[in-house]
Each structure stands twice: as C-alpha cells, then as structure tokens.
Amino acid sequence: MDVRQLEYFLAVVDRGGFNRAASALYVSQPSLSQAVRALERDLGTELFHRIGRRAVLTEAGRALIEPARAAVRSLEVAQASVASVHELREGRLDVASMPSQAVEPLTTLTRSFAQRYPGVTVAVKAVFTARDVIDAVRTGAAELGLLASAGSVPDTEVCAHVLGEQRFVLVTPPGGPFAGRQAVSCEELAGQRLIVGQAGTGMRAYVDSLREQGVDFTVAVETEHRVALLPLVLAGVGLAVVTESWREIARQTGADVLDIEPATALQVGLISRRGVLSPAAAAFWAMTVSAKSY
Numbered sequence: 315m316d317v318r319q320l321e322y323f324l325a326v327v328d329r330g331g332f333n334r335a336a337s338a339l340y341v342s343q344p345s346l347s348q349a350v351r352a353l354e355r356d357l358g359t360e361l362f363h364r365i366g367r368r369a370v371l372t373e374a375g376r377a378l379i380e381p382a383r384a385a386v387r388s389l390e391v392a393q394a395s396v397a398s399v400h401e402l403r404e405g406r407l408d409v410a411s412m413p414s415q416a417v418e419p420l421t422t423l424t425r426s427f428a429q430r431y432p433g434v435t436v437a438v439k440a441v442f443t444a445r446d447v448i449d450a451v452r453t454g455a456a457e458l459g460l461l462a463s464a465g466s467v468p469d470t471e472v473c474a475h476v477l478g479e480q481r482f483v484l485v486t487p488p489g490g491p492f493a494g495r496q497a498v499s500c501e502e503l504a505g506q507r508l509i510v511g512q513a514g515t516g517m518r519a520y521v522d523s524l525r526e527q528g529v530d531f532t533v534a535v536e537t538e539h540r541v542a543l544l545p546l547v548l549a550g551v552g553l554a555v556v557t558e559s560w561r562e563i564a565r566q567t568g569a570d571v572l573d574i575e576p577a578t579a580l581q582v583g584l585i586s587r588r589g590v591l592s593p594a595a596a597a598f599w600a601m602t603v604s605a606k607s608y
Contacts, residue, residue: 317389319353320382322346323361327379331369380453387454391592403433407594410439410447410456413540414517415582418559419477420460426605427598434594442538443514448472451587457595459585462516462557467583475603479579480557482520484572485547485564497573500524507534507552509543516580521555544569 325335326346336343354361361375371379407427411420416438424436439456441447447459452471461467467474484498491506492498503524508531511518518536525531534552537543543554544567556564557580561571584602586595 315353315356317386319349319356320386322349323353323375323378324382324386326350326362326369327371327375331367333367383454387457391590405433405592405594406435406437407458407592407598408437408439408456409458409460409598410441410450411460412441412444412447412462412515414480414557414559415460415462416440417540417563418480419582423598423602423605427601430601431594431597442512444468444516445514448585451585454587457587457591458598460582461585462580462582464516464519464580467581467585469585471588472585473588474583474585475599477582477584477602480559480582481577481579482517482555482574483558483561484574485544485554485556485560486570486572487548487550488568488570490553490570492572493570495572497575499575500527500529503531503553503555503574504529505531507532509535509537509546509552509554511540512536512538517555517557520578 322335322339322341325339326332329335329338332343332346332350336346339346350361357374357378359374360372361378362369363372409420420438427434427436439450441450441459444461444463447461448468448471450456451459459472462480467476484492484503486492492502508521510521510533521531535542535546537546543556543560544564546552547554547564547569548567555574558571564571584599586599591599
C-alpha cells in the first residue's frame with residue numbers, strides 16, 4: 315500500500331466514480347482502476363462494488379475513508395514542513411467554511427493572510443452546517459474550519475478559537491416594507507415572505523424558532539445557494555434573514571439592512587484538527603489568534 319493508491323481511492327470517493335476521478339487526477343482510467351485494484355489486493359477486500367459505470371463503496375471502503383484522509387494529510391503536512399524552509403513562498407491551505415462566514419470573517423482573514431504569504435493558495439471548501447465543518451476538519455478533508463453555532467463553539471473533537479458573534483439582520487429591497495428604519499422587531503416579520511436557508515443551518519434554525527414563538531410568516535424560497543439571496547431580495551421575491559456578515563455587501567447592492575430586535579446572535583469560531591498542522595495552517599491560525607478584531 316502507498317499514499318498514491320490512497321489518493322486515487324479518495325478521488326474516486328470524492329468524485330463519485332472512476333472516470334471523473336481519472337479526469338481530476340489527469341491519469342488514464344485504466345491506470346486509476348489498476349491502482350485501486352492493487353490497493354484492494356493489499357487489503358484483501360473489495361473497496362467498491364462496480365455496478366456498470368458506478369462505483370459504490372463497500373463497508374470496508376467506508377471504513378477506509380477516514381484513515382486514508384489522515385494518511386494523505388499527514389504526508390502533505392510532512393512535505394509542507396520541509397517546504398517551510400522557503401518561508402511559505404508556495405503551498406496550499408484547505409479551509410472548510412459555512413457560507414455566511416465565508417463572506418465574513420473569512421474574506422478579511424484571507425486578505426491579511428494573502429498579504430503576508432502571497433504564494434500560498436487558500437482553497438475554500440463549501441459546507442453548510444457546523445457539524446459538516448467539524449467533520450471536514452476532523453477527517454482531514456480540510457485543515458482549518460470556519461463555523462457559526464447557536465451555542466458555544468464545539469471543541470471536544472477539534473481545537474477551537476472563538477472569533478466573536480454575528481447577530482441576525484433582515485435584508486429588504488430598497489423602499490421595502492420597513493423603508494427608512496434601522497431596526498425591526500421579530501414580531502413584525504409576521505405576514506412577510508421570507509427567504510430562508512435549508513434545515514440544519516443557523517439562519518434556518520432562527521426563523522424556525524420565530525415560528526415556534528407564534529410569528530406567522532410565509533417561506534417564499536428555501537435555498538442552499540447563498541449567492542442567490544441578494545438577487546432574490548432585490549427582485550422582490552421576499553425578505554432574507556441572514557447574519558450581519560452580509561451587512562456591508564448587501565448595502566453595496568442597494569438593499570436595506572435592518573437589525574432584528576431583540577438581538578439574537580451566532581458564535582463564530584475558527585477550528586483546527588488536533589495534532590501537528592502544516593506550516594500554512596499554523597501561520598493562518600497564529601495570525602487569526604493574535605488579531606485584535608475581525
């Protein structure tokens with residue numbers, strides 16, 4: 315067994331099949347298949363059920379995913395540590411982030427990091443819930459994660475650093491139902507058409523809690539695509555309840571942004587896996603922890 319075989323195995327898992335994995339790796343499909351077959355022979359078990367062109371993980375294959383990611387990540391850390399003698403002139407940092415936190419504070423953090431280490435590529439992996447971020451970091455799919463939580467930032471499985479809080483705000487089209495105001499009470503959302511995120515997200519949990527409190531609104535759109543929020547609002551489809559990470563960019567598009575009273579906020583945190591980090595991840599972590607504001 316070698317790391318290349320594990321990388322090929324993970325590529326098939328992540329891409330959903332041998333053909334797509336081969337294209338992503340820039341290798342021929344037969345070469346990829348041979349490498350995975352060799353890995354199966356070394357392990358003495360099949361990792362995939364081959365069903366036509368589909369590759370379905372066996373129980374053994376599912377069991378291999380996490381240790382395979384850990385092994386590949388460990389090699390990447392070792393290679394990056396050797397390269398660190400070149401003062402991070404190149405390399406890659408994988409960060410898993412929830413959508414709203416990818417707007418802020420990730421934009422500000424990445425700008426500061428890029429100014430210090432312009433040769434390092436920051437690769438942002440989109441995930442939608444705090445649990446997804448933790449799993450991505452814990453399994454090695456990403457080294458760092460940015461998440462928001464209704465409670466304290468989870469730190470039992472990963473290392474965590476609290477960055478602050480983001481309160482919920484209401485984004486409306488210019489001249490909308492609350493034009494000229496700076497704030498709106500949550501009760502005033504009754505009768506409004508709202509654009510919400512999918513179940514499992516902090517913004518969805520918040521609007522669901524309002525309904526449980528008796529605030530009767532209509533869900534106009536439920537979307538996983540955060541990039542659709544502002545266009546939908548500006549098109550008059552509905553009003554969006556989001557975190558204040560969207561405040562500045564929403565105002566730049568001409569939308570109105572109002573505080574929702576009483577204030578309710580999510581706690582935002584940066585997490586890392588336990589153990590040794592790559593030089594790029596360690597530098598990003600140290601920069602973030604030492605910063606005074608976000």
